[in-house]
Each structure stands twice: as C-alpha cells, then as structure tokens.
Amino acid sequence: MNGTLLFQTLVDGLILGGIFSLSAVGFSLIFGVLGVVNLAHGVFILAGAYIGLWLKGALGLDPLAAIPVVFLVLAVIGGALQRTLVSAAVQRGSLMTSLLITFGASLILRDLLILAFGPDIQSLSSTWLLRTYHVGGVVIDGARATGLLASLVLLAMLAIALHAMKVGRAIRATAQQSFAAGLCGVDSNRIYTLTFGVSAGFAGASGIIIGMINPFSPFDDAYWTLNAFVTVVLGGVGSPVGALLGGLMLGEISTLSSQYIGPRFPNVFIFCALLLMLIVRPNGLLGNAYKASV
Amino acid sequence: MKKGISRRSALGGMAVAVTAPAVFGNDSAWAQSGSTIRFGGSLGMSGRYAETGLNIRQGYETAIKFINEQKGGVEIGGKKYRVELAIVDDASDPARATSLIQRQVDGDVSFFLGSYGSNIVLPCAGITEAAGKLTVQVGASADQIFQQGYRNIFGFFPRASRAWVTSIEFFKSIAPKPKSVSIIATNDAFSKANAQAAAAGCKGIGLEVLDLLELPEQVSDASSALATIRARTPDILITTTVDQNSLVIVRQMIATDTNVPLLYQFLGPQLPMYRESLGAKATGVIMQLPWEARIDFKDPIFGSTKAYIDYYNKNNTRALSYHTVGASSCITTYVEAMRTAGSLDPAKVRNALAATNITTAFGPVKFSPEGDGDAIVMGAKIGQVQSGQVQVVYPKDVKTADLIYPTPVWAKKG
Amino acid sequence: MDAFNGRIPAGIWGLSAVLLAAAVMLPFMLSPFQIRLAQQILLFGGMAVAWQMLGGFTNYWSFGHTAFFGLGAFAAGLLAQQLDPSLSVAVKLAIGTVFAIGLALVAALAIAIPVLNLRGIYFAIAMLAFAEILAEITKTFDAFHGTSGFPLPALLVPGLTKVQLFYFLFLLLFLTNIAVFVWLRRSRIGMGLTCIGQDEDTAAMLGIPTERYKLVAFVLSAVLTAIGGVLYGYSLGFISTGSVFRIDISLNLILYTMLGGIGTVAGPIIGAALMIVLTQVVLGNLLDLHMMLTGAVLIAMVILAPKGLMGLARKAWDRRRGAAEGRP
Structure with a gap:
C-alpha cells in the first residue's frame, strides 16, 4: 500500500469530516435536548448558504464575515419554529408528531428558498479560496481546509458555551432531567426554544462553509439531513464532541472506501457502518451526552 | 370546549375546501x-x-x-x-x-x-x-x-449511445494526438449511459481508456477519484456529470492541483454561473454544445x-x-x-x-426512425471556454476560435 | 378486554359490504384518471395499514418500509427477465410474487433480530438505514440494474383495461392487508403488542413473549409491503431504484396513518385518500408552490387534529353522545 496515498486519503477524510461535523451539530443538539428529529435541518443549512449569498450580493459581505449575521437570522427562525409549531405538536400529539411538523416546515421553507432565489445552482466561492498547499507530498485543498478550521472554531465555541455559560448549563440540565431542572427554576420551554434557535444558527453557519466549498441548490436539503442523521448516530447524541467524532468517522469511511474499494461505494459503506453502529452501540461511540443509554 | 368547536369547524372547512373540487371538479376543463x-x-x-x-x-x-x-x-x-x-x-x-x-x-x-x-x-x-x-x-x-x-x-x-459521435471526431482532430483518456461519471442513468458511450467511442479510435470512475449520484467529495487521476496522468479527462457535480469536480481539481492537458465536462461549462465562479481558471475547459x-x-x-x-x-x-x-x-x-x-x-x-x-x-x-434526434444533423458541437466566453472549436466549418491544447496547468491560469 | 375480541358489530359488517360492492363497481364508472387515484389510495393506503401492524400498536415506527417495497419490485422484476420468455405474464407475476414473498421473509427475519432490539427513534433510524443500504446496493452493483432501470412485462387480461386490472389487483392486496390487520388486532398477538406499546419491560415481565410478537408483526408487515412493490412495479412497466426506493414512500405511510388516526383500519385509508387527492387533484395543476401548500396543510392537520381525523371523529361522537345523555 502506497504510504503517501493512504496519508492523503486520511487527510481528505479528516477535512471532509470536519465539515460534516459542523453541519450535524445542530441536529444533534435538538435530538439530544428535545428528543425531536428535525427534518428541516437540511433546509436550515441551505437557508444559511442562501442568506450568505444574498449578503454577498447586496452588501458585498465576505461569506466568512457573514457567519454571525446568518447565525442570528437562523436562530430567530429556528426559535420561532419551535415556539409556535413544534411545541404545539409535542404537547398535543407525541414526540413523533414533531416529525410531521418539521417535515411540513421543510417543504414550506424550501419553496420559500426557491421563490426567493430560484432553483438554480449557486456558489459562494471566491477565487482566493482555491489555493493549494503541498505538505510533504500531500495535497491540501485550501477551501476545504478553511472550512475545517472554521468548523473546529465554531464547535469549540459551542462546547465552551455549553459548559461554562449559565445558559449552557441550563440546556444540559434540561436535557438530563427536564422535570428536575424545572424544579431548580429552569424554564424548560425557554430552554427548548433557545436550543432550537442555537441549533438552527449552527446549521446556518455550516451552510456558509458548505456553500464556500461546494455549489448548492435548494434540493440538497435531504442530503444534508441524512448526513446529519448518520453523523449523530455514529458519534453520539447531543454534544459537540459527539458530532465531531461522528463527522470525522463519516469523512474517513467515505474517503477510505472510495479510494481503496471504489469511488462508487462510499454510500453503501456509510449506511452499513450506520446500521452496524446502531446494533452494537445505538447511542453512538460517545453515547448520549445527557441521558443514560436505553 | 369553545376551542374544540372552532378547531372542528376549521377542520370541517378545510375538508370541504380540499374535497369539493375533487368531487365536483370537472376534467372537461x-x-x-x-x-x-x-x-x-x-x-x-x-x-x-x-x-x-x-x-x-x-x-x-x-x-x-x-x-x-x-x-x-x-x-x-x-x-x-x-x-x-x-x-x-x-x-x-x-x-x-x-x-x-x-x-x-x-x-x-x-x-x-x-x-x-x-x-x-x-x-x-x-x-x-x-x-x-x-x-x-x-x-x-x-x-x-x-x-x-x-x-x-x-x-x-440523439440517444445517449449516439451522443458522442461529434466528440469522438473532435478527439481525432486534436494535434498532437492524445493517447489516453479517463472518465469520471456519477452513479445515475444519464451519466452512466454517456460515460459508457464515451468510453466505447474512445476505444474505437484507439484512445486508451485508463479508468472509468463512478462517484455517488450527489458528489460532495471527489478527492479519491482525483488522486487516481493524478497518479495515472491521462491526456483527456471526461466528466459526464450534471452541472452541480461538474463544478464540485473541477473546483476540487483546481484545489488539489490535478492537471490534465484537456478537461472535457459534458455539462456545466455551458452555465454562466460555472464560468463566473471559476473565473480565469475556467479557460480551456471543453464541453458539448447542443446549441450555439x-x-x-x-x-x-x-x-x-x-x-x-x-x-x-x-x-x-x-x-x-x-x-x-x-x-x-x-x-x-x-x-x-x-x-x-x-x-x-x-x-x-x-x-x-x-x-x-x-x-x-x-x-x-430531423428524427431517426426510432424517434430520437438524428446523431449527425442534431448532434452537438464542441465548445471551449476562452477568456470567460464559450467558443466553438469543432466542427471546423462553424468554429469561432482555435482550440487551445494542451491547456495550461491551473497555477498558470490567472 | 372486549376491544380485542368482542364481536364485530353488524353495522360494521354491513358498512364493509356496501363499501366492498362500491369498490368493485367503481372502475367501471370512473375515468381512467380517477381509477389511477383510487389505485394509489388502495396501494399506499393498504400499505399504511400493513405498516401499522407493528407501528400502529407500538413505538416501533419503521422509517424504511420502502426497503421491502423496493425489494419486492426488484425481486419480481429481475426474476421476470430470467424466466423463460414463453411463459405467460400472469405466471411470471405469480412466480415473482412468491419469490418476493420468500425474499422479503428472509430479509425481514435477518434484519429483525438486530433492529427489533432497538427502541423508539433508534429503530426508526435503523430501518431508514436498511432502506438506504438496499437502495444503494441496487444502484452500486450493475447486476441489479437499479441505476438505469429495467422494464417489466406487461400484464394483460382480456375484457379489462390496464388501469382496471391493476385497480383490482391493488384492491385484492388492500383487502388482504385489512383482513390480516384486523385478525392481528383481535388475536392474542394484538393484545400483546398493545401491551408492548404501553410498557415493553412490564409486558415482558408479565410473561408476554414480546420478542416473538414483535417479530411476527414485523415480518407480516414486511411481506405484505413487498407484495405491494411487486404489483406497483408491474403497473409501471419500467422501474429504477428511484421509482421504488423512495424515502417519501416511507414517510407517506407514516403520514397517512397519523393524519387518519393511528391504530384504526379506516385512518390510514382516509389519510391516504386525503393526501393523494390534495396533491394530485387540488394542487395537481400547480407548477410551483404545491409543495409549500402541502406542507402547510400537513402542519395545520397535525396542530388541529393531533390524534388524526379518526381521533377527532371519535371525540365528536363521544361529545354528542354525552350531550344526548344529558351529561356535560
């Protein structure tokens, strides 16, 4: 086996995985804290990319600099969705009804994106991102490496917020035992809204990074939701570290199987890994960050 | 109670609104x-x-x-x-x-x-x-x-298996003569059928087909296929992918410094958005032009x-x-x-x-006896991106510019 | 426990007989388009009933029933190409159905052992993954022709048009699904499954053979779904992975069930009829925005009738009876 090629493949997987991690962390948080599977996750990601596109076109804002704005906009949309529709569905029906709500919301949001931006393929790239670096025979794609770095920074910020800030602790407490957290004065409804908002914000931020690396269209949402599913199951539910681990695994499985078995095989391997992981460790490598494993 | 009634009537209204046109709607419209x-x-x-x-x-x-x-x-x-x-x-x-x-x-x-x-x-x-x-x-x-x-x-x-007639003639006309070709396709019907037709056509004129690589239907990462291309150094790389995937592949080629003397992207370069997002890097990319x-x-x-x-x-x-x-x-x-x-x-x-x-x-x-476009009369022309514009480079009688071949490496393109 | 094995009231029998007679006569009175709508209601509504055999009683919600649907279509379709071309299409269909049943049985048993140990959402995700794996396999290995697709032989019966013929085949499967579901619900297994749905650990402690009951329900549901796939494949005449392995088929089965009312026979059928008429008749001619309107109706339904239309009807009925008896 060629050592450089193996190393190159591992590096490619790492870079790809970092992006998967960031794109999945919001999904993971909502799943971990609210128990809701958010089928609108992929649309949140794309909405982030499109808002970045609009900011770039209207104000000339660089995509990376647009991340805070996009985060805020998506946080408001996400929080509003939870406050109005998701909470109503969970209260009146069951946790499972939230699936229908988020599915319906994804249909609506996607059509809104099409209405605003058309069905065309778009791209957030600027040419300076296409630089190439050579490190000891390994070729590193500048745009993707930038994406990986940005992902790591954002994930670290989330991890710090969840552990060091009061709100973060309240989120974790609610996830572990919403009833007990309520007794301690935590308003769980507020925490749910906040979690949904923060998660949507992270999805939007990852949309910017995805948009800088790959072209996107309004119909990619299912792809990203599915990737988030896989990432969360591989890594673990509800924590940035779990998302990071899951994303990296997904990236490595994808590039290794593509390089050494055949470029058309990664999807088969990804889903087999997912099934295997579910059977062996249903809560992912790290388990559920909050609740005891079922 | 009050809430229940209003909810019920709302639903009732909705049900009527939804089913009425179905029952009374009339297809004679x-x-x-x-x-x-x-x-x-x-x-x-x-x-x-x-x-x-x-x-x-x-x-x-x-x-x-x-x-x-x-x-x-x-x-x-x-x-x-x-x-x-x-x-x-x-x-x-x-x-x-x-x-x-x-x-x-x-x-x-x-x-x-x-x-x-x-x-x-x-x-x-x-x-x-x-x-x-x-x-x-x-x-x-x-x-x-x-x-x-x-x-x-x-x-x-023209049906997929005949869509490559002009392209193969074009490959024959290139000087110096290319010797080898690799093909990247995605795993969908359109891309696969065209890749097979391209491979068959290339073999027919003595071009060596080094690899036919198939990526998943939605490409987010082509790094491994590109690593293979870098190792095998074909003279021509053909991608039979749809616009979005073509763009993913070409951008990753630039980013990983994967160079080929001729890059042929079946679909993609026709889009203004493709050329804008690549800027000067798009120069030299070849495409099929069903219309000019x-x-x-x-x-x-x-x-x-x-x-x-x-x-x-x-x-x-x-x-x-x-x-x-x-x-x-x-x-x-x-x-x-x-x-x-x-x-x-x-x-x-x-x-x-x-x-x-x-x-x-x-x-x-003009249609063939089976109904698809006549491969000669309705076949596509060959275009190349030159300074951000698409130029026709083949067939000779309609060309608007000369072919650039071999194309410069990515680093030399602005 | 009269909910489980009490006699089915005469009124229900009567109503069923009237509906059945109407269903048999319909294709001779409707336009081909209307028959096609009815076909889809029978097929997908019927499959939603099959989905309920496990998902209706318990929290084991399969998000990947399209796995069995596609498996059936591919098994029968690929087999038809291998069979002696001189065989009549009806025989090919029959052999294909038997083959699909066998394959679905094996696949369901093989997958059931690991996935039925998963609870709640993890079971759902595992089934989703299973469906994706089968879809990817049919696309990845050329032997299955999933990417480019393949034709299925055209079934013809003298005296019936193609739409009428498949209407009756779907109707047959639909009735089978309902019969199996009603039998299951009234059997000891149904009672056991209901207990599992309430509290699986307690049920197991009380000596209910939970594993076996879940397995039976899962396998029945899978096999009936696979037959649906066989018939659907033949009705289209040409299929690829994208025609039969569709996440939206899996989601729709759940959607129909929840809209109509989970755990009931009529619920999934009403749900299917509502959504199919909505998307293909009311919004059928819209080129844009019909997805958005579908989403809006979906959300409105869930918020206004969280227990489904059947749940709403039952509540209204109870209220009226309560009023009639002078209770508040």
Missing part, C-alpha cells in the same frame, strides 16, 4: 376546446433537476406567448387556433407522473411535451402511446426510450435564431439556455408538423413529425 390547441405533459419542477425543468418550461412559455401574441395563433387546415400550455409538475415521482398524465389523456390532450429521466418518461410513454397521443421532448435521451418500439415518442437529443447562439438558423415561427434570442431577452430576465431554445423549438416542430399534415389528427401529425426535416431556432430538426 382539460378538453380540447374548438379553437385551442393544448400542449400537455409534465416536468420535474421540484427535485434535483428542477433547474432544467425551469429552463424547459420557459422555452415552452416563450413559444406559446409568441405564437398567440405576435402571430395571432396558428393556421392549420384553413382554421385559426390559439395555443395553450398545460404542463404539470411530476416531482420526479412515477406514481404522481402517471396519474397526472392520465388526467390529461382523459381530458383529450393529444400533444405532449415530455419530462426527463427514463423512470418517469417510460411509464408515461406507456400511457400516451396506448392512447395514440404524441410526445415531443427535449430532455430524455436514454437508449431504452427509443428501444421499446414506441411510434409516437420523439426527442431532440452565434450560428443563425431560419425558424418558421420566430424567423431566425437571432430573432428568437431578441424576443426571449426582451421578455425574460433569466439567461437563455440550450434547453430553453430546444423547448421552444419542440413547439415549433409540432406546429410545423400540424401545418404539413393540415390536420390535428394525431395519426397524421405523427407521420408529419416522423418526416420532419426543418430548421428551427435550435438548429436543424
């Missing part, structure tokens, strides 16, 4: 009224290929608008008709597509404009064919569609290609694509066949379509 010719059919307007759907739809709408507003309709067999468009969204779901097409067949629509993707087109073709209705389309080119023995399905594009704006053809409805482009640009803001022109020319072709037949009888129009030999804004139109 679809019927071919006396002085109107209705064109039916479906398009995938929501789904991965919705961009193509929108391009095709605008082409249909442009032709319909022009015929009604500028020409005051069409005269067939001494009678004046307005034309009308009644296409629906099949959402790329065969269950939905077949039922909506059935609705139009029931409503006496006789002239269909097709969708794309053989898993939609074939089940629908089964319905229209059995009912003796016609289809002319500018989307689907899978070989299977033209191997069923259907008599009433016509397509503008600078080659002027006479058109029996619009007058000429140039007149068509002017009319389109006056009425639309969306950039003109070859699908759009092709879609307009589908309707031109239909109308010409109706005029020739002097009748709206599908059987007569069918025979006129089979014998079609005209030029339209899209170019010459």
Whole structure:
C-alpha cells in the first residue's frame, strides 16, 4: 500500500469530516435536548448558504464575515419554529408528531428558498479560496481546509458555551432531567426554544462553509439531513464532541472506501457502518451526552 | 370546549375546501376546446433537476406567448387556433407522473411535451402511446426510450449511445494526438449511459481508456477519484456529470492541483454561473454544445435564431439556455408538423413529425426512425471556454476560435 | 378486554359490504384518471395499514418500509427477465410474487433480530438505514440494474383495461392487508403488542413473549409491503431504484396513518385518500408552490387534529353522545 496515498486519503477524510461535523451539530443538539428529529435541518443549512449569498450580493459581505449575521437570522427562525409549531405538536400529539411538523416546515421553507432565489445552482466561492498547499507530498485543498478550521472554531465555541455559560448549563440540565431542572427554576420551554434557535444558527453557519466549498441548490436539503442523521448516530447524541467524532468517522469511511474499494461505494459503506453502529452501540461511540443509554 | 368547536369547524372547512373540487371538479376543463390547441405533459419542477425543468418550461412559455401574441395563433387546415400550455409538475415521482398524465389523456390532450429521466418518461410513454397521443421532448435521451418500439415518442437529443459521435471526431482532430483518456461519471442513468458511450467511442479510435470512475449520484467529495487521476496522468479527462457535480469536480481539481492537458465536462461549462465562479481558471475547459447562439438558423415561427434570442431577452430576465431554445423549438416542430399534415389528427401529425426535416431556432430538426434526434444533423458541437466566453472549436466549418491544447496547468491560469 | 375480541358489530359488517360492492363497481364508472387515484389510495393506503401492524400498536415506527417495497419490485422484476420468455405474464407475476414473498421473509427475519432490539427513534433510524443500504446496493452493483432501470412485462387480461386490472389487483392486496390487520388486532398477538406499546419491560415481565410478537408483526408487515412493490412495479412497466426506493414512500405511510388516526383500519385509508387527492387533484395543476401548500396543510392537520381525523371523529361522537345523555 502506497504510504503517501493512504496519508492523503486520511487527510481528505479528516477535512471532509470536519465539515460534516459542523453541519450535524445542530441536529444533534435538538435530538439530544428535545428528543425531536428535525427534518428541516437540511433546509436550515441551505437557508444559511442562501442568506450568505444574498449578503454577498447586496452588501458585498465576505461569506466568512457573514457567519454571525446568518447565525442570528437562523436562530430567530429556528426559535420561532419551535415556539409556535413544534411545541404545539409535542404537547398535543407525541414526540413523533414533531416529525410531521418539521417535515411540513421543510417543504414550506424550501419553496420559500426557491421563490426567493430560484432553483438554480449557486456558489459562494471566491477565487482566493482555491489555493493549494503541498505538505510533504500531500495535497491540501485550501477551501476545504478553511472550512475545517472554521468548523473546529465554531464547535469549540459551542462546547465552551455549553459548559461554562449559565445558559449552557441550563440546556444540559434540561436535557438530563427536564422535570428536575424545572424544579431548580429552569424554564424548560425557554430552554427548548433557545436550543432550537442555537441549533438552527449552527446549521446556518455550516451552510456558509458548505456553500464556500461546494455549489448548492435548494434540493440538497435531504442530503444534508441524512448526513446529519448518520453523523449523530455514529458519534453520539447531543454534544459537540459527539458530532465531531461522528463527522470525522463519516469523512474517513467515505474517503477510505472510495479510494481503496471504489469511488462508487462510499454510500453503501456509510449506511452499513450506520446500521452496524446502531446494533452494537445505538447511542453512538460517545453515547448520549445527557441521558443514560436505553 | 369553545376551542374544540372552532378547531372542528376549521377542520370541517378545510375538508370541504380540499374535497369539493375533487368531487365536483370537472376534467372537461382539460378538453380540447374548438379553437385551442393544448400542449400537455409534465416536468420535474421540484427535485434535483428542477433547474432544467425551469429552463424547459420557459422555452415552452416563450413559444406559446409568441405564437398567440405576435402571430395571432396558428393556421392549420384553413382554421385559426390559439395555443395553450398545460404542463404539470411530476416531482420526479412515477406514481404522481402517471396519474397526472392520465388526467390529461382523459381530458383529450393529444400533444405532449415530455419530462426527463427514463423512470418517469417510460411509464408515461406507456400511457400516451396506448392512447395514440404524441410526445415531443427535449430532455430524455436514454437508449431504452427509443428501444421499446414506441411510434409516437420523439426527442431532440440523439440517444445517449449516439451522443458522442461529434466528440469522438473532435478527439481525432486534436494535434498532437492524445493517447489516453479517463472518465469520471456519477452513479445515475444519464451519466452512466454517456460515460459508457464515451468510453466505447474512445476505444474505437484507439484512445486508451485508463479508468472509468463512478462517484455517488450527489458528489460532495471527489478527492479519491482525483488522486487516481493524478497518479495515472491521462491526456483527456471526461466528466459526464450534471452541472452541480461538474463544478464540485473541477473546483476540487483546481484545489488539489490535478492537471490534465484537456478537461472535457459534458455539462456545466455551458452555465454562466460555472464560468463566473471559476473565473480565469475556467479557460480551456471543453464541453458539448447542443446549441450555439452565434450560428443563425431560419425558424418558421420566430424567423431566425437571432430573432428568437431578441424576443426571449426582451421578455425574460433569466439567461437563455440550450434547453430553453430546444423547448421552444419542440413547439415549433409540432406546429410545423400540424401545418404539413393540415390536420390535428394525431395519426397524421405523427407521420408529419416522423418526416420532419426543418430548421428551427435550435438548429436543424430531423428524427431517426426510432424517434430520437438524428446523431449527425442534431448532434452537438464542441465548445471551449476562452477568456470567460464559450467558443466553438469543432466542427471546423462553424468554429469561432482555435482550440487551445494542451491547456495550461491551473497555477498558470490567472 | 372486549376491544380485542368482542364481536364485530353488524353495522360494521354491513358498512364493509356496501363499501366492498362500491369498490368493485367503481372502475367501471370512473375515468381512467380517477381509477389511477383510487389505485394509489388502495396501494399506499393498504400499505399504511400493513405498516401499522407493528407501528400502529407500538413505538416501533419503521422509517424504511420502502426497503421491502423496493425489494419486492426488484425481486419480481429481475426474476421476470430470467424466466423463460414463453411463459405467460400472469405466471411470471405469480412466480415473482412468491419469490418476493420468500425474499422479503428472509430479509425481514435477518434484519429483525438486530433492529427489533432497538427502541423508539433508534429503530426508526435503523430501518431508514436498511432502506438506504438496499437502495444503494441496487444502484452500486450493475447486476441489479437499479441505476438505469429495467422494464417489466406487461400484464394483460382480456375484457379489462390496464388501469382496471391493476385497480383490482391493488384492491385484492388492500383487502388482504385489512383482513390480516384486523385478525392481528383481535388475536392474542394484538393484545400483546398493545401491551408492548404501553410498557415493553412490564409486558415482558408479565410473561408476554414480546420478542416473538414483535417479530411476527414485523415480518407480516414486511411481506405484505413487498407484495405491494411487486404489483406497483408491474403497473409501471419500467422501474429504477428511484421509482421504488423512495424515502417519501416511507414517510407517506407514516403520514397517512397519523393524519387518519393511528391504530384504526379506516385512518390510514382516509389519510391516504386525503393526501393523494390534495396533491394530485387540488394542487395537481400547480407548477410551483404545491409543495409549500402541502406542507402547510400537513402542519395545520397535525396542530388541529393531533390524534388524526379518526381521533377527532371519535371525540365528536363521544361529545354528542354525552350531550344526548344529558351529561356535560
């Protein structure tokens, strides 16, 4: 086996995985804290990319600099969705009804994106991102490496917020035992809204990074939701570290199987890994960050 | 209690609103009224290929608008008709597509404009064919569609296995002679069929096919395929992928410094967005050109290609694509066949379509005996991106610029 | 426990007989388009009933029933190409159905052992993954022709048009699904499954053979779904992976069930009828925005009738009866 090629493949997987991690962390948080599977996750990601596109076109804002704005906009949309529709569905029906709500919301949001931006393929790239670096025979794609770095920074910020800030602790407490957290004065409804908002914000931020690396269209949402599913199951539910681990695994499985078995095989391997992981460790490598494993 | 009632009445209202048109709705709204010719059919307007759907739809709408507003309709067999468009969204779901097409067949629509993707087109073709209705389309080119023995399905594009005739001739004309080729495809019907046709054609002229790499249908990362390309150094790299995937691949080629003397992207470089996002790096990329704006053809409805482009640009803001022109020319072709037949009888129009030999804004139109576009007459030309513009570099008699070969490495392109 | 094995009231029998007679006569009175709508209601509504055999009683919600649907279609379709071309299509269909049943049985048993140990959402995700794996396999290995697709032989019966013929085949499967579901619900297994749905650990402690009951329900549901796939494949005449392995088929089965009312026979059928008429008749001619309107109706339904239309009807009925008896 060629050592450089193996190393190159591992590096490619790492870079790809970092992006998967960031794109999945919001999904993971909502799943971990609210128990809701958010089928609108992929649309949140794309909405982030499109808002970045609009900011770039209207104000000339660089995509990376647009991340805070996009985060805020998506946080408001996400929080509003939870406050109005998701909470109503969970209260009146069951946790499972939230699936229908988020599915319906994804249909609506996607059509809104099409209405605003058309069905065309778009791209957030600027040419300076296409630089190439050579490190000891390994070729590193500048745009993707930038994406990986940005992902790591954002994930670290989330991890710090969840552990060091009061709100973060309240989120974790609610996830572990919403009833007990309520007794301690935590308003769980507020925490749910906040979690949904923060998660949507992270999805939007990852949309910017995805948009800088790959072209996107309004119909990619299912792809990203599915990737988030896989990432969360591989890594673990509800924590940035779990998302990071899951994303990296997904990236490595994808590039290794593509390089050494055949470029058309990664999807088969990804889903087999997912099934295997579910059977062996249903809560992912790290388990559920909050609740005891079922 | 109060809340329950209001909720109940709201639901009741909704149920009535939803079911009433279903029960009382009347399909005769679809019927071919006396002085109107209705064109039916479906398009995938929501789904991965919705961009193509929108391009095709605008082409249909442009032709319909022009015929009604500028020409005051069409005269067939001494009678004046307005034309009308009644296409629906099949959402790329065969269950939905077949039922909506059935609705139009029931409503006496006789002239269909097709969708794309053989898993939609074939089940629908089964319905229209059995009912003796016609289809002319500018989307689907899978070989299977033209191997069923259907008599009433016509397509503008030559079937996939014949779509590479011009390209292979082009490869032969390149000097210095390329020796090897690699192909990247994605795992979908369109890309796969074209990759196989390209590989067969290349082998036929003695080009060595080093690899035929297949990526998943939606490409987010092509790094491993590109690592293989870097190791094997082919003279030509062909990608038979759709626009979005082509862009992923080329951007990753730039980013990983994967250089080939000639990059041939079947689809992608035709889009202005592709060229803008790559800037100077796009220089030298080769593509198929099913249509080229600078080659002027006479058109029996619009007058000429140039007149068509002017009319389109006056009425639309969306950039003109070859699908759009092709879609307009589908309707031109239909109308010409109706005029020739002097009748709206599908059987007569069918025979006129089979014998079609005209030029339209899209170019010459002539169908093979099985119904797909004639590979020589309707075959694509070869284009190359040069300073941000698409130039025709082959065939020689229509070329607008000389081929750049070998193309400079990425680092040297601005 | 009269909910489980009490006699089915005469009124229900009567109503069923009237509905059945109507269903048999319909295809001779409706237009082909309307028959196609009815076909889809029978097929997908019927499959939603099959889905309920496990998902209706318990929290084991399969998000991947399209796996069995596609498996059936591919098994029968690929087998038809291998069979002696001189065989009549009806025989091919029969052999294909038997083959699909066998294959679905094996696949369901093989997958059931690991996935039925998963609870709640994890079971759902595992089934989703299973469906994706099968879809990817049919696309990845050329032997299955999933990418480019393949034709299925055309079934013809003299005296019936193609739409009528498949209407009756779907009706047959639909009735089978309902019969199996009603039998299951009234059997000891149904009672056991209901207990599992309430509290699986307690049920197991009380000596209910939970594993076996879940397995039976899962396998029945899978096999009936696979037959649906066989018939659907034949009705289309040409399929690819994209025609039969569709996440939206899996989601729709759940959607129909929840809209109509989970755990009931009529619920999934009402749900299917509502959504199919909505998307293909009411919004059928819209080129844009019909997805958005579908989403809006979906959300409105869930918020206004969280227990489904059947739940709403039952509540209204109870209220009216309560009023009639002078209770508040």
